[in-house]
Amino acid sequence: MRDNTQILDEIRARLPTSVVVGRRVQLKKRGREWVGLSPFTQEKTPSFTVNDVKGFYHCFSTSKHGDIFSFVMETEGLSFPEAIEKLAGEAGVALPKFEQRAEQKQVYDQNQRLLAACEAACVYFEGVLMRPEAGAARAYMEKRGLLGKAQKEFRLGFATGERFALRDALTNQGFSKEELMLSGLLIHGDDIPVPYDRFRDRIIFPIQDAKGRVIAFGGRAMAADAQAKYLNSPETPLFHKGHTVFNIHRARKAAHEAGQLLIAEGYVDVIALAMHGFMYAVAPLGTALTEEQLALIWRMTPVPTLCFDGDKAGLKAAYRAVDTAMPHLEPGKSLNFAFLPQGQDPDDLLKTGGAQAMHNVLAAQEPLIQVLWRRETSAHTHDTPEARALLERDIHKLAQRIKNPDVARHYGAELNKNLEALLGTAKQAEQDKRPWARGQGGGYQKDRFNKAPAVYRPSVAQHVIAHNNALAVEAGFILGVVAFPQLLDEHLDDVLNIPISDPSVEKLRRQLVAIICAQPDIANEQLLIALDGAGATGHLQHARTLVHREQTFTNPETNAQKAMLAWHNNLKRHLKYQQLAADLKQAEADFVASEREEDWQRQIALKNELDALMALEVE
Numbered sequence: 001m002r003d004n005t006q007i008l009d010e011i012r013a014r015l016p017t018s019v020v021v022g023r024r025v026q027l028k029k030r031g032r033e034w035v036g037l038s039p040f041t042q043e044k045t046p047s048f049t050v051n052d053v054k055g056f057y058h059c060f061s062t063s064k065h066g067d068i069f070s071f072v073m074e075t076e077g078l079s080f081p082e083a084i085e086k087l088a089g090e091a092g093v094a095l096p097k098f099e100q101r102a103e104q105k106q107v108y109d110q111n112q113r114l115l116a117a118c119e120a121a122c123v124y125f126e127g128v129l130m131r132p133e134a135g136a137a138r139a140y141m142e143k144r145g146l147l148g149k150a151q152k153e154f155r156l157g158f159a160t161g162e163r164f165a166l167r168d169a170l171t172n173q174g175f176s177k178e179e180l181m182l183s184g185l186l187i188h189g190d191d192i193p194v195p196y197d198r199f200r201d202r203i204i205f206p207i208q209d210a211k212g213r214v215i216a217f218g219g220r221a222m223a224a225d226a227q228a229k230y231l232n233s234p235e236t237p238l239f240h241k242g243h244t245v246f247n248i249h250r251a252r253k254a255a256h257e258a259g260q261l262l263i264a265e266g267y268v269d270v271i272a273l274a275m276h277g278f279m280y281a282v283a284p285l286g287t288a289l290t291e292e293q294l295a296l297i298w299r300m301t302p303v304p305t306l307c308f309d310g311d312k313a314g315l316k317a318a319y320r321a322v323d324t325a326m327p328h329l330e331p332g333k334s335l336n337f338a339f340l341p342q343g344q345d346p347d348d349l350l351k352t353g354g355a356q357a358m359h360n361v362l363a364a365q366e367p368l369i370q371v372l373w374r375r376e377t378s379a380h381t382h383d384t385p386e387a388r389a390l391l392e393r394d395i396h397k398l399a400q401r402i403k404n405p406d407v408a409r410h411y412g413a414e415l416n417k418n419l420e421a422l423l424g425t426a427k428q429a430e431q432d433k434r435p436w437a438r439g440q441g442g443g444y445q446k447d448r449f450n451k452a453p454a455v456y457r458p459s460v461a462q463h464v465i466a467h468n469n470a471l472a473v474e475a476g477f478i479l480g481v482v483a484f485p486q487l488l489d490e491h492l493d494d495v496l497n498i499p500i501s502d503p504s505v506e507k508l509r510r511q512l513v514a515i516i517c518a519q520p521d522i523a524n525e526q527l528l529i530a531l532d533g534a535g536a537t538g539h540l541q542h543a544r545t546l547v548h549r550e551q552t553f554t555n556p557e558t559n560a561q562k563a564m565l566a567w568h569n570n571l572k573r574h575l576k577y578q579q580l581a582a583d584l585k586q587a588e589a590d591f592v593a594s595e596r597e598e599d600w601q602r603q604i605a606l607k608n609e610l611d612a613l614m615a616l617e618v619e
Contacts, residue, residue: 014091030518077252125157161201184233242290245282254279261304272347475546483556508539
């Protein structure tokens, strides 16, 4: 039997990358590769390449890279198994049949029956909505904008107040009471001798899985005195409410195409958003956003937007989402928050202001760190030394909750910057009262570094300016690739990962890499002509003005082997320097907060390591 790797390789062999990508991207053949405009962002100069020999694509604008499976997942919002199934069908590759082990077949058959029961219940509820006894429900739905297109698109229905109406209708279709209980359609228990319908006198919202199959229901009570205004199906073999979201199968594709995803609080909000053009809207299912739902929506888009009411309850819900998300933040993966006007939900806003009103709210959305900062500062005062110390302590703890070290480091730096701006001179005056750094002999020494309070000076920013002009160094590395285009053969990832601070140099890098990838054997002279044709000459001249002295690896007349070795060694040192500088900045902040001997010693060790690194003459 073929293993999974063999199956994937067979699909790749039958479907060239350029064929799969070419359905969405207009590609042109250049040398050994295909090039086109990125499908992931708006651009005028092609920076998207496809290599059929290596079987991958690379987008230089967004750094996205992968094979035919990842491309389908990115552009169509499919999971990996779904991408395999889709491409296998196109390639004519037979996937292994479902293993017919007894218990597996039993579970499979059972789930198929439960899916059929849920579908039959959905059809039943849709039909009941059209009956005379559903007149009050239709009137309410018309008032809320839930009839017509919304009703058909979301398959809305109605359950009468009778206790056995659905049970009798579905048992007459051949479904057993056990199947209806297992699917959550009937209420049962040791103290309930006769199972009865779970949904009664309620407007019905079918809940569908990622494939569009009905797996559960939500019901909105018509009676004002109902114990639960909204009622969801219980946990079943098909439905786990903390692991899915309402409207996922419609929103998934729309989110990938639009590059955004909205998370509203309820069914009606999602339907109202969809009817006004926001098809990329979903909602949790009667619970606060769970970690599993967060992972699901992050697979749909890296920075979704949560829409909350602007009142106290909305803020509370936003803060819960912040706490859920923070440990799982990754580079490029976060949350935004959009707060609606006081007392309005998306449905209200869209009725009064239309889609433009919602666009205005989304234009003012806030990143997670801003909502986090608002929460922390609104819960603290800073009018006394003790209050400032408490605020400072709590702020310094926040970034520690983030598992990813890079994101945690940047959060720590941003929060420290905000803290300094907030406390201002009051914080500095408090620092001046603290003990000076402990001297070598065990006593306190005011002038150890000719500065008090006890924090290493000069600052990291001054250290960078004095020792290493970052803009010049970054521009030098890119000019090295201009001088020696063959650097890209072995160092493509290195070139893509160089942090670039100057926007003009960043544009030069994109155009440079796109040209070399399209023409791998291009020489320096032809590269300069191609850059001029791409309108990059101004960026090239700007980069040259940033470099204060000519480095060997930026001069195409020098020995290529020595120049490329110098380029590589300088890049290693630069990246090491950046990491040490960031670590030193964090060490300074840690010492200010703790005044512990070990934090002071860590500052000194990092400073010495930085000085030793800068003393190396690498050229």
